[in-house]
Amino acid sequence: MTLFAFSMVVLAGVAAGIVGYLTGMASLVSYPALILLGVPPVTANASNTVGLLGSALGSAVKGARTFLPRSNGRSVVVQSVAAAVGGLVGAGLLLVGGDSTFAVVVPWLVLASALMILASPRLRDLQHGNEWPRWFYGLAIMLVFVYGGYFGAGSALMYLTVTMIATRAELRTTVYLKTIVIAAANLSSSVWFVCAGRVTWWAAIALLVGSMIGGWFGPVIAARIPDRALRWIIGVAGIGLACYLWRMA
Numbered sequence: 001m002t003l004f005a006f007s008m009v010v011l012a013g014v015a016a017g018i019v020g021y022l023t024g025m026a027s028l029v030s031y032p033a034l035i036l037l038g039v040p041p042v043t044a045n046a047s048n049t050v051g052l053l054g055s056a057l058g059s060a061v062k063g064a065r066t067f068l069p070r071s072n073g074r075s076v077v078v079q080s081v082a083a084a085v086g087g088l089v090g091a092g093l094l095l096v097g098g099d100s101t102f103a104v105v106v107p108w109l110v111l112a113s114a115l116m117i118l119a120s121p122r123l124r125d126l127q128h129g130n131e132w133p134r135w136f137y138g139l140a141i142m143l144v145f146v147y148g149g150y151f152g153a154g155s156a157l158m159y160l161t162v163t164m165i166a167t168r169a170e171l172r173t174t175v176y177l178k179t180i181v182i183a184a185a186n187l188s189s190s191v192w193f194v195c196a197g198r199v200t201w202w203a204a205i206a207l208l209v210g211s212m213i214g215g216w217f218g219p220v221i222a223a224r225i226p227d228r229a230l231r232w233i234i235g236v237a238g239i240g241l242a243c244y245l246w247r248m249a
Contacts, residue, residue, distance in 0.1 A: 005037045009051075009206035016207070017055040017214020022222055022230070023237040024156025024178055026052050028244070030207055039200050046193035047200045049091075049186050051207025056183030058215030059176070066219070067176040075167075076177060078134070080184035082142040083159075087185030090149020091192040107245040109147075110154035113161040114238025117231060120164040132166035140166065145185040154245075156182055157238045171227050175234075176219065 012033035020026025027048055034044040116123065132140070140162050148155030156178055163174050193199055222230065 006202060006206045008037060009033060009203055010210035013051065013054065013207040013210020013212075014214040014217075015210075016052065017058060017211040017216070018218050018221060019214075020052065020055045020156070020211070021059050021175070021179060021215055021218025022225075023234050024160060024182070025154075025237055025241055026055055026156075026211065028241060030211070034200075034203055034207075037203075039203050043198050043200045044203070046190075046196075046198035047204040048207065049193060050190045050199055050204040052211050053183060053186055053190065054208035054210070054212035055215035055218075056179045056186070058212040059179040059218045060183070060215075062216045063176045063179075063219035066223075067173050075134075076180060078138055079141050079177070079181045082138045083145040083148075083181045083185040084188040086142040086145030086147075087149040088188040088192070090146040091189035093146075093150045095192055095196055095198075106154065107242045110157060110238055110245060111242035113154060113157045114235045114242060116161045117157065117164060117238065118235035120161070120231070123165050124168070131168060137162070137166045141181070148182075148185055149189045154238065154241055155185075157234065157241070160234060171231060172222065175222060175230070179215065179218075 009030075012030050016026040016030035016033075019029050030052065031044060031048045034048060035041065039047060131137075141159065144155055144158045144162060147158070159178055159181060160174060163169060163177075164171065167174075169177075190199075225233070
């Protein structure tokens with residue numbers, strides 16, 4: 001580890017924190033940065049998961065006064081528990097298996113999620129204002145994060161899609177709550193990675209510092225973007241991620 005490498009990961013973390021808050025795709029910035037700086041793929045994945053906890057902390061603190069009063073506290077707890085269980089199961093599956101199982105189908109899942117987030121106002125109208133049953137919504141969240149703990153790419157986008165269709169929550173509140181729910185999933189996944197000795201700590205700490213700064217600025221930037229534009233930013237970024245995953249498959 002050199003000062004240059006540490007500084008580069010901090011800067012990548014700042015960018016990842018901002019991108020992660022706006023689109024849920026922080027790993028698209030941070031993971032390649034770790035690989036380019038010589039961190040092996042398996043430990044890069046684990047270090048990335050641990051380091052991005054900083055993004056959630058920064059965003060959660062900055063946006064708490066604005067968004068927590070608009071949120072259903074019980075629902076947030078249920079979502080976080082479901083995500084934590086899903087993340088724990090998914091990370092365990094990753095450590096005993098591999099990620100090749102999802103390699104072919106993942107781009108299609110990400111593309112479908114991106115298109116549904118763009119169409120979410122219309123999809124809500126088709127439900128005539130009805131929300132999904134709580135147990136079914138909780139199960140859907142858990143399955144999203146089983147996938148997230150196992151493979152990772154696009155899980156935040158899938159969470160946004162499920163929540164925007166299953167509930168009547170407004171987009172900005174959902175984007176904020178995503179940081180808390182994903183933090184629960186990442187925290188449980190991190191337990192596996194730390195216990196398995198898969199974390200490169202200098203990289204994780206540098207990413208934690210940078211992503212905390214970027215995460216703090218995320219709500220500030222999002223507040224200046226109209227709802228319609230924010231939804232399109234998320235959707236188009238999701239389509240871009242799907243194309244990237246097709247190329248890598």
